[in-house]
Amino acid sequence: MEHRDGLLVRAAKMLDLPPDVFGNVPRMVILGDGEFRMCPHKGILAYGPEEIHISAGKLVVRVSGENLELSAMTPTDLLITGTLHGVEFVR
Amino acid sequence: MSKLFHLLQGYANVEVCGAYPEQLLNRCAKEQVQFWRLQKLDGTTFRFRVRVQDLEKFRALAQENMCSLEELGFCGMVPAVARLKSRWGFLLGLAFCLFFSAWLSRFIWVIDVQGNDSVPSEIILAELRRQGVRIGTWGPSVLGREVSNEALRHLPDLSWMNIHVNGIRALVSVREVEEPPVLLDEDEPADVASLEDGVIVSLEVQSGRPLFQVGDAVVKGETVITGRMELLEPEGSPVDLGWYVVRAVGSVRAQVTHALEETIPLTAMEKQYTGETARRISLRFIQFHFNFSENSSHIGARYDRMTETRMYTVPLLRQPVYCTTETLRGYTLQEVPIDQAAEEARLQALLNGRLQRLMEARDGEILSTAFRTRIDGGCLTVTLVADCVEEIGCTAVLPGETGRYPGGQGAPPA
Numbered sequence: 001m002e003h004r005d006g007l008l009v010r011a012a013k014m015l016d017l018p019p020d021v022f023g024n025v026p027r028m029v030i031l032g033d034g035e036f037r038m039c040p041h042k043g044i045l046a047y048g049p050e051e052i053h054i055s056a057g058k059l060v061v062r063v064s065g066e067n068l069e070l071s072a073m074t075p076t077d078l079l080i081t082g083t084l085h086g087v088e089f090v091r
Numbered sequence: 092m093s094k095l096f097h098l099l100q101g102y103a104n105v106e107v108c109g110a111y112p113e114q115l116l117n118r119c120a121k122e123q124v125q126f127w128r129l130q131k132l133d134g135t136t137f138r139f140r141v142r143v144q145d146l147e148k149f150r151a152l153a154q155e156n157m158c159s160l161e162e163l164g165f166c167g168m169v170p171a172v173a174r175l176k177s178r179w180g181f182l183l184g185l186a187f188c189l190f191f192s193a194w195l196s197r198f199i200w201v202i203d204v205q206g207n208d209s210v211p212s213e214i215i216l217a218e219l220r221r222q223g224v225r226i227g228t229w230g231p232s233v234l235g236r237e238v239s240n241e242a243l244r245h246l247p248d249l250s251w252m253n254i255h256v257n258g259i260r261a262l263v264s265v266r267e268v269e270e271p272p273v274l275l276d277e278d279e280p281a282d283v284a285s286l287e288d289g290v291i292v293s294l295e296v297q298s299g300r301p302l303f304q305v306g307d308a309v310v311k312g313e314t315v316i317t318g319r320m321e322l323l324e325p326e327g328s329p330v331d332l333g334w335y336v337v338r339a340v341g342s343v344r345a346q347v348t349h350a351l352e353e354t355i356p357l358t359a360m361e362k363q364y365t366g367e368t369a370r371r372i373s374l375r376f377i378q379f380h381f382n383f384s385e386n387s388s389h390i391g392a393r394y395d396r397m398t399e400t401r402m403y404t405v406p407l408l409r410q411p412v413y414c415t416t417e418t419l420r421g422y423t424l425q426e427v428p429i430d431q432a433a434e435e436a437r438l439q440a441l442l443n444g445r446l447q448r449l450m451e452a453r454d455g456e457i458l459s460t461a462f463r464t465r466i467d468g469g470c471l472t473v474t475l476v477a478d479c480v481e482e483i484g485c486t487a488v489l490p491g492e493t494g495r496y497p498g499g500q501g502a503p504p505a
Binding site for chain 2: 044046049
């Protein structure tokens, strides 16, 4: 499946299309410093009011901030609210 | 809004403890189990809220993920209703109240009348009572159009009526009959005479000939505008043109001094209750009267009588039974002096009211007022002297008919 995703991402790049059109690449939206959305995700790895680790397949997204709260979570989407300080990708 | 939905659906506060509680969150998201207000208490314990309807599924997920689950409490409407299941008495009372509220709201409890000015609301309500629309009437049974038509037949001063029943309120909208305007009889000759003594401040003549000018003084009853006009022939002419008689119409405003007076005696008769009371009870059924009287012979010649009649409906009898209670309270009259200051103020207010009504009737305005009080012959007399400007012209009908009276026949009748 990962091989197939890689192929689709490469194909999207060749066709000058955004990779999330074909591949399973997570799209992250940050609204100001108070809201973080991610779609799709692979689940939460660690949860705390100052740091939340989210699995995005090949990489881990580390959201840091204050009073972070997992406001909504569905199998594909995820919403974190609070005061965001940074978003870091860990491979 | 989401808070409201959560409250309506009901939710449970749960606390999960496990080696890896994040895995439980991921499973919850995958199985569409909603959770919110997530708090991390320590490295292995989470506290959050889940919907009541998802609780069974959540328990199973927690067990699968080897997390211990503690339910801290339930909130919202669904758990509250579930708690009430065992309290059947309360539920029965609630259902009873709801049913009675719904049932009683179909009756008319308020009747509002609008649109009436000269016809009192009480007369309209009394007629509606006769037609069966009263407080306590079953609302759906009121046939607005039929009742309105029947009520209008008995209320000649109303031209239109509509009854709109909305819940417990019946709104009765009415329109009153407009009085037809008074038509002047142009064929009736008349003068305009003065109603009061005064000095003319404005004189407007529509027909007729003025006999006074602005600034002249007139006496009550004097003709100000005459309807009998002598047609003057050219100087030196032997022809007598005669008279022309019309209905004189005009406005005469004058400055008038009014002196209104009220007098009352310095003593008044006051009731002194003797403490003697008696009661008479009587029952009336069709033409039969039954009197049950206490001894009332000790009551003197003067007494207050208070009568109260109640109607009772007896089962199986078609006619009602009337119970009348008469209470008699004896008193004597005693002459007491009046409170002069209070009575003087009352008379002043009374005179002011009289003056206001007079000014309204004559379209006048008050320039100045002064009160004079005197005690004379055992009486208190208050006099109001007021300078006013008002309409003093009134129509004084003349005999005969309007038109021209040829010369040689003398003056027309006055």
